[in-house]
Amino acid sequence: MVKTRQELDLExxxxxxxxxxxxxxDAWxxxxxxxxxxxxGEYGVAYGENPRAKFDLIRPEGAAKGLFVFVHGGYWLQRHKDDWTCFGEGAFDAGWAIAHPGYPLAPEVRISEITAHIAQAVTALAAxxxxxxxxxxxxxxxxxxxxMAMAGVLPDAVAARLSHVLSISPVSDLRPLIPLTMNDTLRLDAAEAEAESPALGKPLDVPVTVVVGAQERPVFLDQSRWLSEAWDAKxxxxxxxxxxxxxxxxxxxDSPMMKAALG
Structure with missing residues (x-):
């Protein structure tokens, strides 16, 4: 039986x-x-021309062990970097510099443009x-x-410094989003959905861990599994x-995901 748009949205x-x-x-x-x-910290540092193209960077006391960057969700449609600072806490306590990039949202930009903004932010932070x-x-x-863990997205010198990518509850194949109501705003077409789907592409030689909650919606269990299987990732x-x-x-x-990410 063909599902209605409302049924697909609910998934x-x-x-x-x-x-x-x-x-x-509210708690976040x-x-x-x-x-x-x-x-x-260094708050609201511009990395691009868009008003939302800003990052926050907080350094630990002494020399940082490295750079930990957290990218927020919201279906590329909502939320703000300021809502998520606390999720750098584990890495900060472990002695890492932490960063939270903001990015412009749909419908102002397409998902491919958001990808480019995050690459620009990571490159600026790496410097x-x-x-x-x-x-x-x-x-x-x-x-x-x-x-970011795919070829040609980050500059080679920056990509070479990636030590781990922690993809939590990801949307790894964007093609199922095309018939959803949210796509009236995202404006994904078949070509962009395929190009922007990590599960359909090949990763760099970088350790990747895909994390998902056992009680998540079935499609997120699927989306996470698709990426893990396509990339042979943990x-x-x-x-x-x-x-x-x-x-x-x-x-x-000391959580399992942070131990996996920080080594």
Whole structure:
């Protein structure tokens, strides 16, 4: 039986299936504001011309072990870098410099343009911090960091410094999004969806861990598996976790995902 558009939309709906979903976003924003208040950093540094093309960079005391970059999600449609600062906490506590790039959103730009913005941000950050680079991203951010691990996206010198990519609950194949209502805003066509799908491309020789919560919507379990299988990457399925709390481990330097990412 052919599914209706409404049925397809529900497959990619997260908040409606998580009790008290708004409380998670409220908690992220509060914890992130508190983290920024507690730590001096370089905030709102422009890396491009778009007003949202800015990053925050917070350095640990002493020499940083490397650079940890977190790319937020929101289906390329919403959210802001300031909502997610707290998810650099684990890496910061482990002695890494942490960065949170913002990026313009659809419909102002297409997904391929967002990919280019993240590459520009990572390149600008790499010029400021020496050492290995770990990229982590959640949901649409999981897609974006996976794109950074593909040939021709980052400059060779920057790509050579990638030590790990942590793709959390990613959308790895964009083709299923084409019939969804959100695509009225994303404007994906078949060519862009294929080109922007990490699961349809080949990765660089970089360690990749794909993380997903066992209690996530079935399509996110599928999307994560598709990337893990296509790239022969380690998949980490976290028991009891859903789309909004699967990222909590980023705040703990000793969590399984952070141990995998930081080595």
């Amino acid at each position: 990619y709906e997260n908040g409606g299936f998580i009790p008290d979903a708004q409380s998670y976003a 924003e509060a914890a992130s504001a508190a983290f920024r208040d507690a730590h001096a 400021r911090v020496d050492g290995p680079i770990v990229l982590a991203g959640h949901s649409a951010g999981g897609h974006l960091v996976a794109r 998949q980490m399925i976290l028991p009891g976790r859903h789309h909004f709390d699967v990222i909590d481990g980023l705040r703990d330097a």
